[in-house]
Amino acid sequence: MRDKKVEELIEQGKFYFLNKQYNEALSEFQKALKLDPRNARILYNLGVIYESKEDIEIAKTLYLKALELDPKLEEAQKHLDKLVGTSEEE
């Protein structure tokens, strides 16, 4: 029952994300995270949304947390590498 609710929230979040309604997308994913706090994919998705909104530091933290929970989550590693690369140039 709870899993189904989480899936629904994630789907809704993705829909908002694809329509560039980032704040709405965030709120859906945050609700999903509350129900399933150790879900690396939710953390990763939140990271992508924050990155889209140019909140780079928060995005980095979220990718790191996602990787802590699931070290094999390639997407998170890819995004993190890109962000770390840019800030090292500073």
Add this chain to the structure above:
Amino acid sequence: MARQFAVIGLGRFGSSVARTLIDQGHEVLAIDENEEKVAEMGDLAAQAVQLDATDEKALRAVGIEDVDVAIVAIGGDIQASILITLLLKEIGVKEVVAKALNARHGRILQKIGADKVIFPEREMGERLAQILVTPSVLEQIELAPGHSIMEIVAPKAFVGKTVRDLDIRAKYGANMITIKKKVPHLTKTGETDFVETVNIAPKAEDRIEKGDHLVVIGKDEHLAKLKKLSSKEG
């Protein structure tokens, strides 16, 4: 072309300058009073010697007059730094670069003939402050004195407007040469992601959206106005 450098004082600043020069293929004569610090640079530098650089004879003995540039990177001892800078100019080193610890020290170094005075702490601090104050300036590259190319996050006031509406050239005296957009999509595994599209020839009817990055080129004074606008929204 490889040049000959002398780095005097191998503290954190001096050794990092020396390493960078060596990495770039230059010949470095590394000098410090402290034997341990000299040993650390020994494997990297063309020559690393332990000597008291306030001693003119010792400096001449290692061939200091033949270097193209001498960098005085003494950490805490202002008196030694001044004395060494003076000696180097008297010996006839073509270019002497000296690190200043504070403004007064900097003025003295200039007066006694340092060709360039650097304030690494201040310069780093200013740079850091710049980054903290204007987090939305992503990169700025100087093209020529007074002219730069920079990438900013599109200011809120620009969102929803077309390139024609904005008329950046007339209003800000700068040219927008690129619009970068993040286009959201789902990956094969169904996760959210975005691809970055780069529009290198923005047309009059192209529209700016939230989160776009703009690359603009122009005079620094004109870019500063855009920078201000971009940083306001935070």
